[in-house]
Amino acid sequence: MVNIIETKNLSKTYNGKIKAVDNLNITIQEGEIYGLLGPNGAGKTTTINMLTTRLSPTSGTATVAGLDVIKDSMKVRRILGVVPQDLTADEDLTGRENLELVAKFYDVPREKAKERIDSLLKMVEMTEASTRYVKGYSGGMRKRLELIIGLVNDPKILFLDEPTLGLDVQTRSLMWKYVRQIQQNLNVTIILTSHYLEEIDALAEHVSIVDHGKILITGTPEELKASLKGDVITVSFKEQHEAEAMKNISGVIEATDSGPNTVRIKVENADDSLPGIINFISENKLSTVRLTVTKPTLDEVFLEYTGRDIRSEEPTDARKAMMNMRRVRQ
Numbered sequence: 001m002v003n004i005i006e007t008k009n010l011s012k013t014y015n016g017k018i019k020a021v022d023n024l025n026i027t028i029q030e031g032e033i034y035g036l037l038g039p040n041g042a043g044k045t046t047t048i049n050m051l052t053t054r055l056s057p058t059s060g061t062a063t064v065a066g067l068d069v070i071k072d073s074m075k076v077r078r079i080l081g082v083v084p085q086d087l088t089a090d091e092d093l094t095g096r097e098n099l100e101l102v103a104k105f106y107d108v109p110r111e112k113a114k115e116r117i118d119s120l121l122k123m124v125e126m127t128e129a130s131t132r133y134v135k136g137y138s139g140g141m142r143k144r145l146e147l148i149i150g151l152v153n154d155p156k157i158l159f160l161d162e163p164t165l166g167l168d169v170q171t172r173s174l175m176w177k178y179v180r181q182i183q184q185n186l187n188v189t190i191i192l193t194s195h196y197l198e199e200i201d202a203l204a205e206h207v208s209i210v211d212h213g214k215i216l217i218t219g220t221p222e223e224l225k226a227s228l229k230g231d232v233i234t235v236s237f238k239e240q241h242e243a244e245a246m247k248n249i250s251g252v253i254e255a256t257d258s259g260p261n262t263v264r265i266k267v268e269n270a271d272d273s274l275p276g277i278i279n280f281i282s283e284n285k286l287s288t289v290r291l292t293v294t295k296p297t298l299d300e301v302f303l304e305y306t307g308r309d310i311r312s313e314e315p316t317d318a319r320k321a322m323m324n325m326r327r328v329r330q
């Protein structure tokens with residue numbers, strides 16, 4: 001396995017005080033999809049901007065395909081494709097014109113550019129839409145166009161900063177299909193940032209959970225889930241109930257209040273602990289509304305390592321993305 005990206009103590013401090021990225025050490029293998037998962041302000045975009053030479057690090061180093069992002073920035077740029085978090089396509093041009101503009105920027109010869117643009121449009125099922133103005137595109141069409149804009153220069157590595165933010169579930173899974181196709185058919189290493197745990201779980205071979213500019217844990221999604229050791233039983237009661245009393249049930253590692261009348265109980269093994277919990281409920285004559293058992297998911301991993309639920313971060317961002325798209329439509 002060849003490491004295509006390596007960072008050593010990569011750091012960025014804005015205005016001498018905001019430590020956006022704090023001694024980041026990552027290695028990314030050639031050909032893989034690597035996920036950076038973290039809440040708002042975790043430092044994901046700042047990391048991507050440094051790796052793509054748009055932003056210079058305050059300290060530390062990073063190499064991309066053996067090239068230093070500072071000393072060899074021009075060479076690095078030639079082998080990268082970037083799909084930034086913010087939308088970039090020109091709304092007063094057609095989809096195809098946008099792609100042609102990028103091809104021109106990278107000096108792709110005319111014939112070759114046409115061939116590549118045609119095949120990229122076909123891949124994301126946008127051939128027909130490509131002759132229309134971008135301002136008339138739906139949010140999903142717009143994101144598909146943005147995705148292939150990053151591929152016009154035939155990059156070895158593609159950076160996708162929140163590729164599906166604010167998209168509906170259906171369009172999101174369509175985007176996942178394209179991302180897999182890009183990895184497999186075009187032989188591209190992909191670095192992806194996301195708020196969506198399902199997305200990282202579905203796509204990434206390795207993931208780093210980042211928060212406050214630091215990596216909290218790295219591994220395959222399966223390794224991270226396995227590291228949690230334990231299942232979670234969530235019980236919602238009809239009336240107010242404190243978690244405290246449930247801590248002494250046999251097999252319970254931890255019981256915490258989580259939301260109105262709801263207790264989150266971590267146990268070694270749900271199958272072994274459920275009878276004891278059900279007994280407790282009936283002995284205390286408690287009425288429950290719902291009881292769910294979850295095997296560790298990336299949600300649980302995130303909660304465990306950051307101390308909070310990533311979902312609470314979503315609405316603001318989804319709203320941000322919606323506003324972006326509204327702006328696009330106007």
Ligand SMILES: Nc1ncnc2c1ncn2[C@@H]1O[C@H](COP(=O)(O)OP(=O)(O)OP(=O)(O)O)[C@@H](O)[C@H]1O
Nearest residue numbers: 014015018020038039040041042043044045046047
């Ligand atoms: N140009 C800037 N000047 C000053 N501070 C900045 C700048 N860009 C980002 N920051 C700060 O650096 C931190 C990391 O921001 P960054 O955009 O990298 O996070 P992120 O993980 O991409 O967040 P999001 O999920 O919202 O996109 C935040 O505290 C942010 O406010």
Ligand SMILES: [Mg+2]
Nearest residue numbers: 044045046085
């Ligand atoms: Mg960001």
